[in-house]
Amino acid sequence: MQLYHMRGACSLADLIVLGWLGVPHEIVPMTLDSIKAPAYLKLNPGGNVPLLVHGDLALTENVAILGYLADLHPHAQLAGDGSPRGRAEVMRWLAFLNSDVHKAFKPLFAPERFLDGRDLDEQLAANARRHVRAYLERLDGALADRDWLTGQRSIADPYLYVVLRWAQAKGVDMSDLHALAAFHERMSRDPAVRDALRAEEA
Template identity: 55%
Template structure:
């Protein structure tokens, strides 16, 4: 299995998940420029990451890739113990990150896609930061008494961790959220996380 990733993008979460499987894999680290070159566009015509190639199978979209990694390496238990309930919990929190948290960053990453008037961009970003704070407060409650979002280490956790890195860089207020702070420290102490960050030049 080969992963195509861009340093610090959501694809870093898939990189961590692959590290957690303990199984061999390849990784190609792309740049904004190489993501638009013909070689990669032949793999993912949208020029976005992540993408994986497993033999003759090509898969894009973060949530789908996380599920594929979990199903390919079930011994890693990234979707739980195999029970429908644990799988559903893992998917619930993966969906929270993929469908709620990640999109909430978009007005900060690219306000021009939402408003043409540059004079309104700061207000838009401020609103996005407020929305993100509310979402992180939900996660803070979920992490009370838990080490991991689903109650066990799952494929939701690397993706959540990547958004915490974004939040730190982009001035999202994470103060007074001790459970999230402990989660972030736990992730950064993890060998698999450290190896993924090192390979992407982020350590």
């Protein structure tokens, strides 16, 4: 099993899940240049990460990859407790993180795609931080009385950890989001998370 991963990207979530599951894997490090190379585009026409190669399967899109890994190892219950309701809860938060929260960071990562001009870029970034902050407040509320988004550890939690790292890096105010701060601290102490972060530095 190979995971094509780029430092700082959302594919960190997949690395963490692979660690939780104890699945042997190879990390294929990618860069902004290599994800646009013709050989890679044959595997992943989107020209992004993550990409998971497992046998003859080349799987793209983070939600699909995380779900696939969880389904390969149902005993770990990373996609819920085995009930339809449990899986729906995991997918609800995973969809929110992928479709809403992740998308809200795009103006912070590449403002030039949206506006032309430094003053406008700064205004766009400020608006994006406010939008991200609103989403984080919702997530903070969800964690007010639990350690994990659904009440038990799932594939949604590493994705949340990734966006919290992005929020810190992009100057989003999280000073009073205490449940998220506690979650981030717990995740940062997790051995699989530490291993994944070390792998990024290798």
